[in-house]
Amino acid sequence: MSALTARCVGLLVAAVVLLGAGFRFAYPELTLLGAAAGIAVGYAVLTAAWRPRLEVSRSADPDRVARGEPAAMTLTVRNAGRLRAASLVAEDRCGDRAVPVPLLRLRPGRDTTVRYDVPTSRRGVVAVGPLRVTRRDPLGLVALARSYGAPVPVWVYPRVHPLNAVPTGAGRSLDGRVDRVPHGSITFDSLREYVVGDELRRVHWRTSARVGELMVRENVDTSLPRLVVLLDNRSGAHPGRVDGVAESFESACEAAASVLVAAYREGLPVVLLLVAAEPAGPPARDGTVATGDEMAGGAGARGPLDRLAAVVLADDGDLRPATARLRRERLGDTLVFLTGPGGRDDLGAVGALRAAYPSVVVGVFGAAEPAPSGAAGLVVIDAADGAAFAAEWDGVRRW
Known part of the structure; x- marks a missing residue:
């Protein structure tokens, strides 16, 4: 997204007025000033339009935390260009705030790494990125902003408090305790493909003959509380x-x-x-x-x-x-x-x-x-x- 500053707009107006007056009234000095103003605007546009080749990668450590727990984002920016060093103004988006990222004299083939904390005081999904790079000309006439890298979410979970008790449910296991193993009882649930280690007595031969491969009965424990x-x-x-x-x-x-x-x-x-x-x-x-x-x-x-x-x-x-x-x-x-x-x-x-x-x-x-x-x-x-x-x-x- 490009933006012309107020200085650039004023200079463009002055260039048009000076060129018009210089040609209309045959004043070469005014024409020269108008041409210089136009050249300055053109130089600013060309300078800001240069697109640096940047490779952006980021990783969250960790990317899933409980509310209030620390989380950090590591951002690596590499100059993939071959000729020019990059001196840019950049900031990374982290939720609703901007984190400045210094990119001064980043030489071709080199990279820089920035590590900062991700706010986890509120539960939610914190979107980090993309990196916003703003390119300005030396005269401050044109500013051109581009985005690099895909955003990475950091999941902030609610706090988990340990619960020692769990409901036993309406149905109970025959031996008086809740069976922690949900599979293996006598209640049929579904059919699945045979895997090495399954008992052959659980093979459903009629279905296996029909589909052409061994199918095994999957049983579940219906006494488990839900x-x-x-x-x-x-x-x-x-x-x-x-x-x-x-x-x-x-x-x-x-x-x-x-x-x-x-x-x-x-x-x-x-x-x-x-x-x-x-x-x-x-x-x-x-x-x-x-x-x-x-x-x-x-x-x-x-x-x-x-x-x-x-x-x-x-x-x-x-x-x-x-x-x-x-x-x-x-x-x-x-x-x-x-x-x-x-x-x-x-x-x-x-x-x-x-x-x-x-x-x-x-x-x-x-x-x-x-x-x-x-x-x-x-x-x-x-x-x-x-x-x-x-x-x-x-x-x-x-x-």
């Missing part, structure tokens, strides 16, 4: 905002992340749902069931924690579509509803789901007054923040 986490992301449920941040919503996100990590640690199936529809953007992922790889947050994965990092408050204020889906699909046996002070009026609608979910736990954050004990037959946890929720969660004696 957790459903319903995060209330409606703006009406979290009315108090400071600088655009609702602390009650941030606490609810911390509680949701804590439950997800605890379920993954115990090897339990878990589903993360939002009350309001998600806006289009980077957090989208097909499906809502958290698998082990997703919860591990490996490179390139967009699991529930990535989703929690990117979720924002929405204006949709109706809880009925979410409760209707929960009642219709029966996604689990333990429902965890996390809301703010504005969601206390909806506890009755959530309590009506007890026919489909034997255990319903409600977390209310930032409310001035505690919810009535045992309201609508629910286990209600009133908490000021995520840490208080974790302490109250471990103290629950019934699910």
Whole structure:
């Protein structure tokens, strides 16, 4: 993007006026001054239009952190040109702030490295980049800005508080404990291709003969408890905002992340749902069931924690579509509803789901007054923040 400075505009006007007056009234001095002004503008345009060959690479260390944890970005800029050294004014975009990057006398084939901290005080996806390089002429007449390098996201997760207790669910293992191994029971789930090490007694011979390759029965343990986490992301449920941040919503996100990590640690199936529809953007992922790889947050994965990092408050204020889906699909046996002070009026609608979910736990954050004990037959946890929720969660004696 190019920009003509006020000095350049004034010089162009002066050049036109001087050239016109010089030719009109036959004053060679005025013509000479006008031509000099025009030449200066042309030189400025040619100088600023020179495009340096820069190669930009960046890496985040780490690229996924919890809120408040340190994260750093390493930016490397290399002059890929062969003839000219680059002396440029550059700045890197890091969220909503600009980080100056010195590029003085960067010789051909050389590179420079800049390392700076990424702000992680707020949950979200911090977009870092692209590098913005501004090229100016020596006279300060023209400024031309170009972007280099693709932006890199840094995912700032909610804080995770350790939960020692997990719901046991409506169904239990025959030996009196929750089976941590989800596969290998007598309940048929699906068919998959044979891999070395599978027991031959699990081969489904009829299907194998039909498809031409060995197919193995995949069985699951139906006694495992299934957790459903319903995060209330409606703006009406979290009315108090400071600088655009609702602390009650941030606490609810911390509680949701804590439950997800605890379920993954115990090897339990878990589903993360939002009350309001998600806006289009980077957090989208097909499906809502958290698998082990997703919860591990490996490179390139967009699991529930990535989703929690990117979720924002929405204006949709109706809880009925979410409760209707929960009642219709029966996604689990333990429902965890996390809301703010504005969601206390909806506890009755959530309590009506007890026919489909034997255990319903409600977390209310930032409310001035505690919810009535045992309201609508629910286990209600009133908490000021995520840490208080974790302490109250471990103290629950019934699910």
